[in-house]
Amino acid sequence: MDIKPGIPQPSLSRLPLYYRFLVQASELGKEVVSSEEMGQALSLPAAQIRKDLSYLREFGRPGVGYAVNELLGSLEEFLGLANDKEAVVVGAGRLGQALASYPGFEGYGLRIVALFDSDPAKVGQEVAGRRIFPLAKLPNLVARLHIQMGIVTVPAEAAQAVVDAMVAAGITVIWNFAPVRPHVPEGIWLQNEDLAARLATLSYHVVRHAGKQRRELAGSGRS
Amino acid sequence: MDIKPGIPQPSLSRLPLYYRFLVQASELGKEVVSSEEMGQALSLPAAQIRKDLSYLREFGRPGVGYAVNELLGSLEEFLGLANDKEAVVVGAGRLGQALASYPGFEGYGLRIVALFDSDPAKVGQEVAGRRIFPLAKLPNLVARLHIQMGIVTVPAEAAQAVVDAMVAAGITVIWNFAPVRPHVPEGIWLQNEDLAARLATLSYHVVRHAGKQRRELAGSGRS
CATH class of the missing domain: 1.20.5 (Single alpha-helices involved in coiled-coils or other helix-helix interfaces)
Structure with a gap:
């Protein structure tokens, strides 16, 4: 939680919306879009969109709009979508399985390579083509494949231990769905996704x- | 999206954390907690916590702290946790099934009473004790049971039609997990939970x- 990005979190969280809008616009053969058009489609003020996009670099010509493919490329670079990223899911319950098979992630360059669970009954099964491994195999697999992202979908009481194991294995970005706020050392990016809250x-x-x-x-x- | 609550969204989103902390404190028999204690446990500045809680009403005695049970009661009332709320899930895929069986919701007074899906192969099955109904039954069941909340876990292309059907049936609060931003009429509260974004x-x-x-x-x- 200690990385200080140059772009405010609310702006950052809207960039994927613009990205998706631009992918569609590009597929429809559009070459230029205005912030007003984007705003109407996304229910956001055009001024907000211009401000958010200004964090990327100077863009857009007043009265002309944004070049769709140019802006797409910049968003891909800025968000790191062009890079392939691999992640593991710890907790192969319904939510873990739902995330492992969520079709929307691949468009953002994320590949979930494996699931882990402490329940011997689940180990060895496959979810959407990914194998479920015993928790003890986490450190080895993460280190060997240089996995950077871990997704936590275990019950609350197990979350801190899982986060600790991820950090020890070399994971630096953690997406936590357990309804607690685990502690992480400096330099680790933790995002809590507390559905019940x-x-x-x-x-x-x-x-x-x-x-x-x-x-x-x-x-x-x-x- | 047009309801303007008196409390800012970021403060509102932290109240459940305080609630959960206080439930635990109460279970441990604690009678008073300070904002410093809460801040340490939740990795939040104590001043932030005092500010957030000030939206409820005047609370806490400087140097003494918050009375645990009093604050718990106020949070329950403010967040409406004491009221039972019923919801339906439309889209009985993995994510819909995960949410329908998510154990964390009941502590917040939410009961998911039924799932709906357009796939005849899923209709009639049960998920965590809830029946999967055909989509055509949505209006009748929502109106008959006065359901206020709908949870959308269908693919992007089906989301607007599902949201329209929910609104027509009388649902006023919609939690959308489809990776699009559906349009809703004034007075409907829509929260988009875009996991891919x-x-x-x-x-x-x-x-x-x-x-x-x-x-x-x-x-x-x-x-």
Whole structure:
């Protein structure tokens, strides 16, 4: 969590949306797109898009727009999408299996090469063509293949030990789906993807909305 | 996307972390916690925690800390965790099945009551005790049970039609895992959970880190 990138995280998180939009535009044979067009398609303000893209380098001609293929190339380079990246998944439960077979990742240059699980009943099975290995094999495989990314889909109580094992094996970027926030040493990039916590923020909106509906119903009943 | 809550989204997204910490503290019999303690456990600045919690209402005594059970109750009320909420999942593939059986949700009052899929081969099966129904049954079941939340785990090309069907059926809060940004009418809360886009931002860190390592190796080689 200690790498300080030059681009703010919210801007960084929107770049993949632009990338996907541009891939489609390119496939449709478009050569130039405006920030207004992108904004309309992505429900984002055009000024926001121009600002986000300005982190790449100076781009776009006012009143003319962005050259689709040029911008695509820059985004690929900036996001590192052209490089092939390999990752392992630790935790071969339903979520781990879902991620291992998620079709959207390959477009971003990610290949999940193996899954690991501590359950002997799962070891040896295959998920979408990837083998499930025993946890003890993690250090060797990660070191041998120079794997840089680890995806954690184990229960909360096992997460810290798995993260520690990943770091010890040489993994530097960790995507954690366990509902805890593991500690990592300096220089390791950890992204927590806490689905239950995300759900709780949605819960807030469900309740707010239900309250609004009740008030509206009460209001219309009185009128 | 047009509901404007009084609390900023980043603060809202941290409240579940505090909630989980306090549940554990309460189970351990703790009666009071300080923002410093919470900050240390969650790797967050104590000042940030105090600011986030100030959106609930005036809380905490300087130098004394937060009363665990009082704060727990306020968080439950604020986040609507005490209310039972029911949701449906549309798309009974691996990700849909993973979410339907995700154990973390029940602690936040969410019950996934049914899955829907357009694949006749899946219809009639059960996932973690929930039945998979044909898509055509969605409007009836959602209206009859007054379901407010829909979870979308269909492929990109099917997502807009599924979101439209959910909105028509009366769903007001949508959690979308398809890698597109569907359009929704005013008053509907849509949260996009784009795993591939999230992956792309991690890709950025993998490449940055690999570059740094190469430079370090090159540097040590010269010395």
